[in-house]
Amino acid sequence: MIFIGSDHGGFELKEQIKGFLKEKDIKIEDVGCFSAESVDYPDIARAVALKVASSNSKGILICGTGIGMSIAANKIRGVRCALCHDAYTAEFARRHNDANIIAFGGRTAGLEVAKQMVEIFLNTPFDGGRHERRVKKIMELEEI
Numbered sequence: 001m002i003f004i005g006s007d008h009g010g011f012e013l014k015e016q017i018k019g020f021l022k023e024k025d026i027k028i029e030d031v032g033c034f035s036a037e038s039v040d041y042p043d044i045a046r047a048v049a050l051k052v053a054s055s056n057s058k059g060i061l062i063c064g065t066g067i068g069m070s071i072a073a074n075k076i077r078g079v080r081c082a083l084c085h086d087a088y089t090a091e092f093a094r095r096h097n098d099a100n101i102i103a104f105g106g107r108t109a110g111l112e113v114a115k116q117m118v119e120i121f122l123n124t125p126f127d128g129g130r131h132e133r134r135v136k137k138i139m140e141l142e143e144i
């Protein structure tokens with residue numbers, strides 16, 4: 001199950017990405033928003049982040065820039081949310097950072113790049129090895 005959410009700044013792109021995932025038969029849960037009406041992105045980031053952290057799954061967050069969503073989601077224990085801009089950042093968010101949520105901007109990413117990022121994010125495994133130690137150190141920061 002992939003959890004997806006957006007604010008009004010990412011609503012249109014979220015709907016398009018949902019269509020893309022449905023075509024691929026990927027099960028998704030949309031936590032909102034459900035219209036282009038203005039909402040507060042931390043509420044949506046919180047909902048997706050809690051679901052991802054408690055189910056060991058992956059999530060997608062879209063706001064105007066992806067910045068607010070990524071900042072908010074990373075406050076939740078167990079979450080590694082990566083703000084991505086292209087195929088390269090999406091690939092390395094998985095390979096080196098073991099990111100479990102991808103964030104991007106509805107006002108900054110085009111549909112084709114967004115689809116590419118989602119596809120790569122969902123299909124690229126963590127490299128492990130020396131990156132295990134570094135990711136473990138990131139997670140230890142939650143104890144401070």
Ligand code: RB5
Binds near residue numbers: 069
């Ligand atoms: C909403 O206008 C905008 O601030 C939000 O979508 C996002 O870009 C925040 O980081």
